[in-house]
Amino acid sequence: MADIAALTRLIEPEATALGFELVRVRLFGKGDERTLQVMAERPDTRQLTIEDCAELSRRLSDMLDETDPIEDAYRLEVSSPGIDRPLTRLRDFADWAGHEARIVLDAPIDGQKQFKGELSGVEGETIVIVQQKSGTVARVPFSGVVDAKLVLTDKLIKATVPLSAEGAEEEIEAEETN
Known part of the structure; x- marks a missing residue:
């Protein structure tokens, strides 16, 4: 199995370069079903948008293809920590x-x-x-x-209102004033 600390040292600078903070790096599964899970967040919102995940995934895919730190095949999964997030730090x-x-x-x-x-x-x-x-x-x-x-x-749900580029936060504020 790959060394998680070594993977984290490879992945963290890539996330940081995009303005994200790394929450967790985890490798799980066996054989062809292995998954490298990378959770990150924006420091100001504690979330990632779908576009953020895609951008980090592309950047990590390129770097991981180049360095090839994991033996055998695996699937890369990049995500926001979610509402019921892991507490890792x-x-x-x-x-x-x-x-x-x-x-x-x-x-x-x-x-x-x-x-x-x-x-x-x-x-x-x-x-x-x-x-x-x-x-x-x-x-x-x-x-x-x-x-x-x-x-x-x-x-917790109230404390973690999802990001919205389409004005969902304004809709929530309007509902609260009604």
């Missing part, structure tokens, strides 16, 4: 404080590997989350996170 946990998340750790803390609740932010390298079931505050080390993502809620 420490700052994501601070940026999305007040929203519900699910966090899975590599090793249990007090017998618990999975945490679900409202993010309260970060303290140094530690993520603070108020657990949904018990209401207790848990502090989990960022270094131990193997998977984390936002949970789709009405509050």
Whole structure:
């Protein structure tokens, strides 16, 4: 399997050159069904348009064809992180404080590997989350996170109004004033 850190080092400058921030690079699947997934976002909107995805995909395809860092065939998938986005950087946990998340750790803390609740932010390298079931505050080390993502809620949907070049934001504002 290809080295994800090495792939990230190849991909990140290409995304940055287009003004995007890399959210995640992942290679999954087996044989002819392998997929190289690249998630990126615009720093100002935290989203990518379809045109942005196409532009990044073309740029990455050219670079990956030239460098050939992955053995065998694979499919390139470029996307925006979406509403229930993965949380991959420490700052994501601070940026999305007040929203519900699910966090899975590599090793249990007090017998618990999975945490679900409202993010309260970060303290140094530690993520603070108020657990949904018990209401207790848990502090989990960022270094131990193997998977984390936002949970789709009405509050999250309202906080992530999609981009629109055709005036959808104006339509939403008009609906709110009516």
